[in-house]
Amino acid sequence: MDCPKQGLELQPSDAKQMDGGKLSTSVKNYTGDNYASEARSLSWDFEIDQAGHYTIDFRYLVKKCNDYPSHECQIIINGTSYPINYWLTGDSKNWVWDRLIAHLPEGKNSITIFTHRRVTGIDKLSIAPFFFDKQI
Numbered sequence: 001m002d003c004p005k006q007g008l009e010l011q012p013s014d015a016k017q018m019d020g021g022k023l024s025t026s027v028k029n030y031t032g033d034n035y036a037s038e039a040r041s042l043s044w045d046f047e048i049d050q051a052g053h054y055t056i057d058f059r060y061l062v063k064k065c066n067d068y069p070s071h072e073c074q075i076i077i078n079g080t081s082y083p084i085n086y087w088l089t090g091d092s093k094n095w096v097w098d099r100l101i102a103h104l105p106e107g108k109n110s111i112t113i114f115t116h117r118r119v120t121g122i123d124k125l126s127i128a129p130f131f132f133d134k135q136i
Contacts, residue, residue: 007128010044010111012036017043027121029093031059036122043112046127051106053130058113059123061095062086073115077102086120095123101130 011032012023021039036042048054056075075082082100104127113122 007126008046010046010125010127012039012042012122012124015042015044017041024121027061027093029095030121030123031095032124035124038120039115039122041112041114042122043110044125045108045110048104048106048109050129051104053101053132054104055126055128055130056100056102056111057097057126057128058100059095059097059125060086061093061121061123073113073120075100076110076112076114077104078109078111086115095121 009032012018012035013033015036018036018039019041021037023034024037025034026037027035056077058075073084073086075084080102082102084098084100086098111125111127113125
């Protein structure tokens with residue numbers, strides 16, 4: 001998939017690999033055709049036209065798990081791991097967004113969301129060029 005200047009959306013159904021879990025439609029308020037339910041990981045390949053910093057926004061929900069307020073996952077981009085804490089979203093209908101900013105090279109890239117527990121619903125990833133505000 002190519003990343004145009006306005007960005008790219010990656011749906012779970014576009015993933016090249018899903019470890020465990022399944023595509024589902026049982027929890028409401030997802031944005032695509034479905035979401036990944038209880039998957040341990042999801043992986044995608046995509047193309048970037050120009051090297052630079054990109055925002056990687058991902059939408060998810062986390063069911064209550066052992067009364068912990070969050071659990072760790074990893075976003076792995078081209079082999080580099082970025083630890084992220086997934087926060088409990090409470091009700092299973094409460095989808096939330098999180099963001100990571102990473103430098104992506106021109107050409108083929110890969111991204112994997114890896115979670116240690118199968119309690120997460122992944123709705124989608126959005127990848128778009130990141131523009132620094134020079135008026136700081």
